[in-house]
Amino acid sequence: MLRLIIPLFVLLLPLAEIACFILVGRRxxxxxxxxxxxLSAIAGVIVMRIQGLGALAxxxxxxxxxxxxxxxxxxxxxxxxxxxxxxxxxxxxxxxGLGLFLPxxxxxxxxxxxxxxxxxxxxxxPFGDRPQTGPxxxxxxxxSDFHRDDRP
Numbered sequence: 001m002l003r004l005i006i007p008l009f010v011l012l013l014p015l016a017e018i019a020c021f022i023l024v025g026r027r028x029x030x031x032x033x034x035x036x037x038x039l040s041a042i043a044g045v046i047v048m049r050i051q052g053l054g055a056l057a058x059x060x061x062x063x064x065x066x067x068x069x070x071x072x073x074x075x076x077x078x079x080x081x082x083x084x085x086x087x088x089x090x091x092x093x094x095x096x097g098l099g100l101f102l103p104x105x106x107x108x109x110x111x112x113x114x115x116x117x118x119x120x121x122x123x124x125x126p127f128g129d130r131p132q133t134g135p136x137x138x139x140x141x142x143x144s145d146f147h148r149d150d151r152p
Contacts, residue, residue: 073109
């Protein structure tokens with residue numbers, strides 16, 4: 001299903017962006033429409049810089065406090081994607097980019113992502129008190145504990 005949705009999205013998004021350009025251009029005119037596109041790109045760079053620096057500061061703080069930086073890395077990545085969406089000319093991508101800059105939207109996406117992710121600690125690095133995520137699913141074997149039998 002996903003194999004069909006992504007190519008369809010890639011094909012339909014530029015068409016939808018062009019349709020929005022036409023609708024907005026008819027409503028407010030050519031030069032105001034072009035001005036909106038340029039201003040949204042400039043605003044995207046400014047907001048990405050401000051929020052991106054804040055995300056980097058949170059990453060440094062979590063590393064200094066020996067906390068797992070998962071959410072801070074996620075926020076930094078989503079801010080980067082939001083900035084790229086604002087740089088792409090188009091009103092639909094601008095709306096999506098502006099939405100991703102909002103902390104409640106990022107928190108919602110983080111919660112949706114974490115419902116499907118199991119975090120396994122391999123290195124044993126001290127990241128403070130970790131909540132138990134359920135039954136142990138990882139079995140650590142030495143070389144002597146495992147052998148391959150090619151017989152059927």
